[in-house]
Amino acid sequence: MNTIDFSAYKGLIFDMDGTLIDTMPAHMAAWQATADRFNFPFHQDWLHSLGGMPSFKILSEVNREHGLSLDPKIVSRFKMDTFAEMEEHGEIISCTNIVLESFLGNKKIAVGTGSQRDCALRLLAKAGILSKLDAVVTATDVERHKPFPDTFLLAAEQLCLGADECVVFEDTELGKQAAHAAGMDCVMVESGKLIFHPK
Missing domain, CATH: 3.40.50.1000 (HAD superfamily/HAD-like)
Incomplete structure (x- = not known):
């Protein structure tokens, strides 16, 4: 103890x-799939550092970091659905x-x-x-x-x-x-x- x-x-x-x-490994896999689907850079360490922030807020950070204008609601819904569909969550x-x-x-x-x-x-x-x-x-x-x-x-x-x-x-x-x-x-x-x- x-x-x-x-x-x-x-x-x-x-x-x-x-x-x-x-x-976290399952979340990172879901972010990887989301980055591939919506064509934004996937930086695992940076995304991991935002742990504790809801997905739609992380998307606002992604937009700011990479000068993008992704729709946080649509993209975060895809990420959350991808995560939810995984068999193993940890x-x-x-x-x-x-x-x-x-x-x-x-x-x-x-x-x-x-x-x-x-x-x-x-x-x-x-x-x-x-x-x-x-x-x-x-x-x-x-x-x-x-x-x-x-x-x-x-x-x-x-x-x-x-x-x-x-x-x-x-x-x-x-x-x-x-x-x-x-x-x-x-x-x-x-x-x-x-x-x-x-x-």
């Missing part, structure tokens, strides 16, 4: 993609799921994700995680997405907890920025280990 002391927190808020479930990530399991029934547990609600609920149910959660906040539920704090603040509110009573688990820089902007400590998943980043 890791050496981080979680006793000070009443609520645990987990990002989903790349934090609880290793969906294994659960053990270091975070061990923490979730160990505090089940003792602390309130939420997910705060940049995925759309229907996709997030489907993935969480398939991974056997959904039934263990007290709240789920998705890109569908907030106006301002990561790195803004809204996702995590709404999750804390749905858990009936203050920001200072919650800790966030993340795997991207955008997610960590969102956690710190919310006034919450952040635990990052780095190479299969949990690394503590206080606010």
